[in-house]
Amino acid sequence: MRPLAPEQVADVAEVFRLLGEPNRLRIVLACLETECTVGEIGEALNLSQSLTSHHLRLLRTARILRAVRHGRHVAYAIDDDHMRDVLRNMVAHLTEPHEHGHPHEEEPGS
Amino acid sequence: MRPLAPEQVADVAEVFRLLGEPNRLRIVLACLETECTVGEIGEALNLSQSLTSHHLRLLRTARILRAVRHGRHVAYAIDDDHMRDVLRNMVAHLTEPHEHGHPHEEEPGS
DNA sequence: GCAACACATGAATACGTGCTCATGTGTTGA
DNA sequence: TCAACACATGAGCACGTATTCATGTGTTGC
Numbered sequence: 001m002r003p004l005a006p007e008q009v010a011d012v013a014e015v016f017r018l019l020g021e022p023n024r025l026r027i028v029l030a031c032l033e034t035e036c037t038v039g040e041i042g043e044a045l046n047l048s049q050s051l052t053s054h055h056l057r058l059l060r061t062a063r064i065l066r067a068v069r070h071g072r073h074v075a076y077a078i079d080d081d082h083m084r085d086v087l088r089n090m091v092a093h094l095t096e097p098h099e100h101g102h103p104h105e106e107e108p109g110s
Numbered sequence: 111m112r113p114l115a116p117e118q119v120a121d122v123a124e125v126f127r128l129l130g131e132p133n134r135l136r137i138v139l140a141c142l143e144t145e146c147t148v149g150e151i152g153e154a155l156n157l158s159q160s161l162t163s164h165h166l167r168l169l170r171t172a173r174i175l176r177a178v179r180h181g182r183h184v185a186y187a188i189d190d191d192h193m194r195d196v197l198r199n200m201v202a203h204l205t206e207p208h209e210h211g212h213p214h215e216e217e218p219g220s
Numbered sequence: 221g222c223a224a225c226a227c228a229t230g231a232a233t234a235c236g237t238g239c240t241c242a243t244g245t246g247t248t249g250a
Numbered sequence: 251t252c253a254a255c256a257c258a259t260g261a262g263c264a265c266g267t268a269t270t271c272a273t274g275t276g277t278t279g280c
Contacts, residue, residue, distance in 0.1 A: 021267090021268075023268085023269095024268095048269080048270075050269085050270070050271080050272090051268080051269060051270075054268085054269080055268090069276095069277090071277075071278075072276075072277040072278060073277095
């Protein structure tokens with residue numbers, strides 16, 4: 001992987017930041033398999049309509065989700081497969097145990 | 111990918127949140143290829159010693175980085191390969207163009 | 221056109237967090 | 251043991267942001 005341009009670092013950080021809010025992450029995960037309408041998301045995750053829409057706006061402008069109108073509903077879905085892989089790997093990171101049995105190296109001081 | 115336990119969602123979000131801060135992300139990227147000491151990181155990224163150490167503490171306790179003492183230096187490195195994949199995919203997400211040419215679906219209202 | 225529905229958005233607030241300053245802890249060499 | 255080095259950490263402040271309330275925009279059926 002190349003050194004990565006300094007401006008792209010900001011973009012990467014921005015996406016991570018958006019995924020770093022629990023409610024937003026839940027929204028993204030809900031849209032991972034199949035597309036969902038705003039109402040469905042709010043009801044499933046127990047979020048107010050306003051809050052759901054605010055979060056969706058951020059996820060949409062950051063191109064994490066894409067929006068499609070269906071009648072008077074608007075459905076959201078994951079933007080691309082890279083994002084899906086990011087989520088899968090992150091889950092793997094926390095689900096699977098740690099590779100080498102390094103003895104819980106947490107605090108260097110003591 | 112399974113529905114993912116509600117408590118794990120918080121853990122995933124926590125890791126994303128930590129990677130969502132530009133300086134912390136730069137630190138992680140610096141430790142991606144080879145391990146770096148605190149001093150090297152601070153100098154390379156032009157961060158104060160205190161700030162560098164504060165960020166490293168967060169990254170260490172979240173198991174994103176691991177710390178190893180070498181003499182009076184402490185070197186940090188990426189914790190495991192899943193994290194490396196997460197970063198690679200995220201870069202791919204932003205570097206590569208969007209898969210289907212959906213016409214910049216950004217604002218549904220207008 | 222008009223009501224009802226589904227969603228978007230601006231303003232205001234309470235809360236979290238990144239950064240700095242100061243100080244503490246651990247390690248090496250004399 | 252003592253000074254110098256390398257790093258860790260607590261307190262405090264300035265700033266960003268998640269949430270709510272109120273209101274606006276767009277769409278369907280009558």
